[in-house]
Ligand code: FES
């Protein structure tokens with residue numbers, strides 16, 4: 360699976376309104392804007408005239424206007440106006456437009472001229488009605504490190520001590536790890552409530568939880584109660600921007616219940632902000648340390664509790680479905 364031939368999320372749908380948005384994906388700086396029909400458009404963020412950033416311009420009539428001399432470009436990259444001249448719209452694009460679409464609350468782009476054949480990777484569906492909100496962030500780390508961090512339970516006792524779990528209050532649980540058509544999944548069972556604050560506030564008794572990674576970059580966790588009702592789902596789409604920067608779009612979903620969505624959102628948002636800041640800090644320390652040891656970098660040493668990390672690494676390196684028999688582990692989490 361060539362990462363450049365996939366859909367990558369680059370913005371939240373509701374963030375892209377009537378002004379241009381700058382973004383960068385896999386080292387390609389882009390400008391996003393909405394055409395007159397409301398559909399998102401993506402062009403290189405560089406005016407072909409004198410290379411001004413188009414994202415600093417304006418959207419006029421569904422076209423992007425350069426901030427420097429006002430040249431205008433349509434969604435397909437054609438120049439439609441050169442102010443001060445009588446030039447009409449040109450027939451050939453001056454900019455290579457990129458495939459773009461909207462799905463699951465996100466704006467997506469593809470990085471090759473062809474539209475990606477596989478649709479944008481979707482969050483797991485539920486029968487419950489959901490209350491959702493978004494948190495976005497940018498972290499200096501690799502996709503591999505962020506995805507593993509997000510799905511790894513064994514750092515939570517230390518990085519998020521007291522917020523998610525305590526090292527002194529571990530419980531024995533069983534985990535099954537199995538391959539998915541486009542990723543890998545761990546299902547944890549027999550886990551009681553976690554010892555941390557988030558669980559005490561927001562969970563009914565826990566039945567099972569899942570952590571899964573799906574190509575090209577969705578990390579997702581899900582907690583369900585004994586009656587298989589959803590407690591919490593966090594879907595984190597991870598987009599490499601370039602320069603080791605990673606963009607995170609996390610959708611937090613809870614089953615609709617008696618607690619008003621706005622109340623849940625304001626409390627959960629604050630808790631997740633803390634947890635994300637803690638993760639960002641350790642991930643950026645890890646990246647900085649990898650750079651310090653760049654000359655003598657060795658492969659990371661996997662432990663028996665690294666249930667998903669090695670599979671995520673192989674998926675990202677090979678871009679192919681993994682083939683292995685479902686495995687079972689007993690762990691102290
Ligand atoms: S640089 Fe864009 S119009 Fe001149």
Ligand SMILES: [Fe+2]
Nearest residue numbers: 508509518638
């Ligand atoms: Fe974490």
